[in-house]
Amino acid sequence: MNRAEADELINSLLEDWYASLVRYATRAGGSLAVAQDVVQESFLVLYRELLQGRKIENPRGWTLCVVRRELVRRYREQARHGGPFQPLSGLADLADRRAEDRVPEWQDDDVTRLFRVLTRREEEVLLLRLKSLKYRQIAAQLGISPNSVKTLLARALRKMQRASSIRPSAQQLQTRDDDDEQGIPKTLQ
Amino acid sequence: MMNKAFQRHYSDDLLVAYLDGELSPFRHKSVHKHLRACWQCRARLDELEQQILAVTKLVERDLFPGPQRIAEARANFWARAGAVTESRVPRTGTRFQWVPLRPVWVLSSLLILLGVAWIWLRPRGTLPPQAVMARVKHAESALLQGAVHQQFRVVAVQVRPIQRRRESRLDVWYEPGRDRFTSRLQDDSGKLRHALWRPAPGRQYVYDPARSAGAVLAANGPPEQVSMDWFLRDGLTLEDLEYNLMKWLESRRWKPISLASDFAMLVDDQGAVLGMKTPPAEDGGPGLRLFARKSRGAVMVEFTIDVDRHTYRPRLQRIRYETSGGVLELQLIPQWVPVLTAANFEPDASLLKPAPLPLTWPPKPKPVTPILSRGLSAALDTKAREIEALYALHRVRACLGEPVEVVRGTDGTLLVRGITGTPQRKQEVIDAVAELGGTVRLEIDIKSTEEALREVGRENLNLTTPGPRTTQTPISKELEKYFASEGPLAARAAERFSEDAVSLSEDLMTEAWALRQLAERFGSGQDRNLSPKSRHLLEAMCLDHLNDLRAKAAKTRQFVEPILSAISGFSAATRAASGVQASKAPWDSALLPVFDCTRAVHDGMLALFSRATGSEGTGALIRGVLASFPELDTRLQGAAEKVPLSLSGRTEVIRNEGGNAKQ
Numbered sequence: 001m002n003r004a005e006a007d008e009l010i011n012s013l014l015e016d017w018y019a020s021l022v023r024y025a026t027r028a029g030g031s032l033a034v035a036q037d038v039v040q041e042s043f044l045v046l047y048r049e050l051l052q053g054r055k056i057e058n059p060r061g062w063t064l065c066v067v068r069r070e071l072v073r074r075y076r077e078q079a080r081h082g083g084p085f086q087p088l089s090g091l092a093d094l095a096d097r098r099a100e101d102r103v104p105e106w107q108d109d110d111v112t113r114l115f116r117v118l119t120r121r122e123e124e125v126l127l128l129r130l131k132s133l134k135y136r137q138i139a140a141q142l143g144i145s146p147n148s149v150k151t152l153l154a155r156a157l158r159k160m161q162r163a164s165s166i167r168p169s170a171q172q173l174q175t176r177d178d179d180d181e182q183g184i185p186k187t188l189q
Numbered sequence: 190m191m192n193k194a195f196q197r198h199y200s201d202d203l204l205v206a207y208l209d210g211e212l213s214p215f216r217h218k219s220v221h222k223h224l225r226a227c228w229q230c231r232a233r234l235d236e237l238e239q240q241i242l243a244v245t246k247l248v249e250r251d252l253f254p255g256p257q258r259i260a261e262a263r264a265n266f267w268a269r270a271g272a273v274t275e276s277r278v279p280r281t282g283t284r285f286q287w288v289p290l291r292p293v294w295v296l297s298s299l300l301i302l303l304g305v306a307w308i309w310l311r312p313r314g315t316l317p318p319q320a321v322m323a324r325v326k327h328a329e330s331a332l333l334q335g336a337v338h339q340q341f342r343v344v345a346v347q348v349r350p351i352q353r354r355r356e357s358r359l360d361v362w363y364e365p366g367r368d369r370f371t372s373r374l375q376d377d378s379g380k381l382r383h384a385l386w387r388p389a390p391g392r393q394y395v396y397d398p399a400r401s402a403g404a405v406l407a408a409n410g411p412p413e414q415v416s417m418d419w420f421l422r423d424g425l426t427l428e429d430l431e432y433n434l435m436k437w438l439e440s441r442r443w444k445p446i447s448l449a450s451d452f453a454m455l456v457d458d459q460g461a462v463l464g465m466k467t468p469p470a471e472d473g474g475p476g477l478r479l480f481a482r483k484s485r486g487a488v489m490v491e492f493t494i495d496v497d498r499h500t501y502r503p504r505l506q507r508i509r510y511e512t513s514g515g516v517l518e519l520q521l522i523p524q525w526v527p528v529l530t531a532a533n534f535e536p537d538a539s540l541l542k543p544a545p546l547p548l549t550w551p552p553k554p555k556p557v558t559p560i561l562s563r564g565l566s567a568a569l570d571t572k573a574r575e576i577e578a579l580y581a582l583h584r585v586r587a588c589l590g591e592p593v594e595v596v597r598g599t600d601g602t603l604l605v606r607g608i609t610g611t612p613q614r615k616q617e618v619i620d621a622v623a624e625l626g627g628t629v630r631l632e633i634d635i636k637s638t639e640e641a642l643r644e645v646g647r648e649n650l651n652l653t654t655p656g657p658r659t660t661q662t663p664i665s666k667e668l669e670k671y672f673a674s675e676g677p678l679a680a681r682a683a684e685r686f687s688e689d690a691v692s693l694s695e696d697l698m699t700e701a702w703a704l705r706q707l708a709e710r711f712g713s714g715q716d717r718n719l720s721p722k723s724r725h726l727l728e729a730m731c732l733d734h735l736n737d738l739r740a741k742a743a744k745t746r747q748f749v750e751p752i753l754s755a756i757s758g759f760s761a762a763t764r765a766a767s768g769v770q771a772s773k774a775p776w777d778s779a780l781l782p783v784f785d786c787t788r789a790v791h792d793g794m795l796a797l798f799s800r801a802t803g804s805e806g807t808g809a810l811i812r813g814v815l816a817s818f819p820e821l822d823t824r825l826q827g828a829a830e831k832v833p834l835s836l837s838g839r840t841e842v843i844r845n846e847g848g849n850a851k852q
Contacts, residue, residue: 010270014263022254022262032254036262043266111247130248135211150211154201157240164243 006050009059010043017060018043020127021067027115027123029071038074042066060131061141064124117163122156125149199223204234208241310499318465318479321496325449325479328501336364337445340524343374343434347427348516355427357382359438359521362534363445369534370443374435383435386536387443394536397435404536407439408623420490420510421483430510430519448503448521452494455481461492468495476504487513574603576711576723577625583730585621588706590699593618593635606634608641615640662687663807664797667756686752687798693745694794700738701787704780707731712777728836731780732829738787739825746818749794757811776835779828786821793817 001009018039025035042063049056056062115123121142128138135146142149199207199220206212207220224231254262316324339361347353357376363369370387386404387393395407419433437451455461461481468478480493488511495505503523510517578595579588582605587593593607605622609615615637622633636644668683675682711719711727719727793814797807 010266011263014259014266018259018262019254020248022258026254036254036258040262040265040269044269047266047270111253114244114247126244129209130245135206135209146211150202150206153209154205154237157205157237157244158201160244161236161240 001050001053001055003051006047009050010047013043013046013059013063017063017131020130021063023111023115024064024123024127025067025071027112028068028120029074034071034074038067038070039063041070058133058137058141061128061133061137064128065141068120068124114160114163117159118156122152122159125152126156129153198227198230198233201233201237204230204237208234208238318463321465321477321501322449322453322463322479324501325494325496325503326447326453328496329447329449329503332502333363333445333447336362336366338362339446341446342520342522342524343431344518344520344522345427345431346518346520348518350515353427355431359446361446363443364534368443370445371534372438374438381537381540383438384536384540385438385443386534388534388536393443395439396536396540399432404540408620418483420508421485421488423486423488423512424514425510425512425517427517430508430517434519434521448494448506448523449496452479452481452492452506455492571597571603573720573723574625574631576719576726578603578605578622578631579707580726580730581621581625582618583703583733585617587618587621588703588730590702598632602630602632604632604634608636608638610638612637612639662798663810664756667807668752671752671756690745690749690794690798693741693748694791694798697738697741697745697787698791700734700741701784701791704731704734704738705784707734708777708780708784712775712780714775724836728833731776731832731836735783735825735829735832738783739822739829742787742790742818742821742825745790745794750815750818753797753811753815757808757815776832779824779831779835783821783824783828786817786824790814790817790821 021039021042022032022035025038026032029035029038045066046056046059046063115126118126121144124142125138128141129149133141135149138149139146144152203212203216203220207217207224210217212220224234339359341359341361343357343359345355345357355376357374360371360373360375362371368387368390370385370393372383372385373381374383375381381396382398384396384404385393385407386396393407394404396404438446461483464480464482466478466480468476476495476498478493478495480491482489482491484490490511491507491509493505493507493509494503495507496503505523506521508519510519575595575597582588582593582595587607587609591607591609593605593609596604596606598604607618609618615635618635619633622631622635625631665683665687668686669679672679672682672686707727707730793810797810797814
């Protein structure tokens with residue numbers, strides 16, 4: 001890939017993927033500054049690899065993996081150097097995150113509320129699926145099987161559906177009340 | 190997949206996959222068919238689609254992080270992107286990450302380490318002793334590369350009957366580049382008990398308080414080899430073992446100590462069988478013990494060498510000597526010193542004060558034949574030493590015309606003096622004499638021709654051989670006729686024949702002179718009270734000369750007789766009448782006629798082949814020479830019978846030419 005193509009790709013990713021990655025990193029890392037830093041770094045690494053001629057089939061999935069590993073690395077470094085203890089599951093279980101760690105401007109928006117109920121894996125799968133990646137591609141990026149992608153995706157949707165039903169807006173509440181009367185089919189688990 | 194609980198509806202997974210078009214064609218068709226028939230599944234599918242739609246819209250609508258932050262990020266990125274191509278950006282995904290230790294990892298690492306350690310340290314008892322020996326030699330030779338300083342603890346133990354123990358320390362320095370060597374054996378109080386110095390090649394000193402008060406120059410002769418057999422005798426003491434250690438040090442000829450090589454040599458040379466076992470644990474951890482044992486009668490000697498099982502470095506050499514009367518042990522324990530520490534290759538100044546030079550080199554007297562030196566007067570001892578010195582010279586053939594002599598001093602000392610041709614020959618003669626033992630002081634003053642000339646200030650003396658003999662001899666014409674078949678080379682052939690004949694004749698005379706000197710020196714009753722050993726040596730020398738003389742006479746005769754007979758037509762008798770002396774006559778009386786007879790042969794040969802034509806007729810000369818050969822033979826025969834009978838009282842079996850053996 002030549003320089004012009006790499007520049008074009010990076011620009012398009014900054015346009016439609018950067019925000020999603022920062023959101024993901026902020027939710028996983030707990031700090032907007034860290035998230036921006038990590039995402040920025042992942043883009044730089046991607047850019048260098050592209051310029052060195054490496055063929056990257058799926059830049060979105062690739063950067064997501066880089067961000068995730070960097071977050072894990074930072075978390076371990078922090079734990080080793082006596083930082084505040086944060087269990088690894090903190091990455092997985094976003095619902096357990098303490099409120100004071102969050103940045104006020106996004107902590108209460110709808111997306112955050114919805115995504116907070118997902119596990120790390122579910123969120124990653126959903127994020128990548130939202131970028132129109134095929135199951136096979138998502139599976140390759142995350143190192144899981146396509147069947148797992150299918151299951152995780154369905155589970156994420158179900159969880160989000162339940163979450164939106166727990167704290168719905170007034171209009172949604174009205175709709176949900178109607179739904180409750182009908183009940184969710186028992187077969188759908 | 191159909192839900193098994195109800196057997197009629199599809200799961201969310203399948204419905205989501207159906208929506209995403211991720212199902213196989215067959216499964217897609219079946220789901221599609223089911224959806225046409227199943228309201229509930231169609232409704233659930235619709236719900237999922239709505240959910241997906243809502244999530245997508247939410248995410249798209251989400252203002253976080255907002256267009257401003259994205260613009261900042263873009264600006265930041267392109268600001269840093271320029272440096273990306275030139276400098277290294279940390280490879281977040283792939284760089285090495287130090288991770289905190291976890292018990293599982295620690296455990297597995299330990300297991301791997303244990304496995305490796307076991308492979309390395311596992312018992313290796315399967316190697317045969319010879320292979321172990323080879324490895325030990327290799328390991329030791331690797332240690333002895335370059336300059337070395339070796340340190341050994343020498344422990345001499347008497348186990349039975351009374352327990353005794355003596356410890357000393359042996360230091361050896363060796364510098365191969367300049368071929369310098371020093372060894373010092375000190376007892377535990379620091380007193381020097383034995384030392385060797387070699388400050389430069391060819392200059393070496395030995396200090397042994399048993400032999401001399403100070404350090405003396407050491408001879409460069411062949412070393413006395415120490416062997417296992419030396420130990421196989423009864424009645425050795427702890428001191429004898431230590432003495433042997435010193436001997437062994439001297440026999441190493443200025444080389445560092447290599448326990449393994451010496452051990453291997455002992456085992457190989459002496460035919461002792463090499464065995465191997467595991468030494469007891471208290472002897473310094475896991476190791477191997479190589480041993481060789483030999484016994485004779487009630488005496489058993491065992492050499493052992495303990496080596497490290499892993500490095501194959503020798504760590505102990507032990508000589509164990511056992512008899513019914515006691516058990517002795519001598520241990521040599523190496524203390525490896527990695528670097529060459531300061532070494533003094535020159536002898537201690539205090540030890541050089543007595544400086545008995547030229548050298549006195551009487552090795553410690555060991556009672557080889559104890560009867561010899563006991564109870565004899567000093568004069569007899571001097572005579573015995575004189576014979577030994579003569580015999581030593583005899584062995585290196587210094588008695589055959591070389592100007593080397595043994596002189597008895599007035600104070601009972603012996604002086605061996607003379608001049609030899611080359612420095613090598615000088616060294617050979619000195620070495621031969623220097624090995625003599627005994628209590629009599631022996632001084633050696635041997636010079637090479639060069640040194641002798643330098644002393645008299647005539648270094649440039651021309652030492653060419655005398656000019657050619659006169660070509661006109663009484664027999665030259667006859668010889669030329671005889672060699673007429675050679676054509677123009679006849680004169681040259683005749684000349685060469687004459688030269689060879691004279692040369693052979695001179696050889697005869699050197700042997701005859703040696704015999705005469707012995708006869709004059711120890712004959713006429715001077716052999717009285719000589720010890721059996723001296724008599725034996727005297728007899729050996731005489732018989733050697735007689736045999737050589739006989740062989741040379743036969744050779745000379747074979748060389749000249751056919752030609753002389755052809756020229757003169759005279760044929761000598763095979764053997765003259767027997768002229769053996771009466772048995773009561775002394776041995777020297779048989780030797781003097783031999784000398785006279787040899788001189789007659791020599792004179793005749795010189796007259797024939799060397800001198801100018803004389804008054805005597807050629808025929809008479811030839812007859813004289815040819816007749817003197819059988820005469821000489823008879824005298825030799827008589828002397829060979831007489832000498833052993835008279836000197837040692839034994840009779841010699843002498844084979845006559847006729848083949849009759851008489852005693």
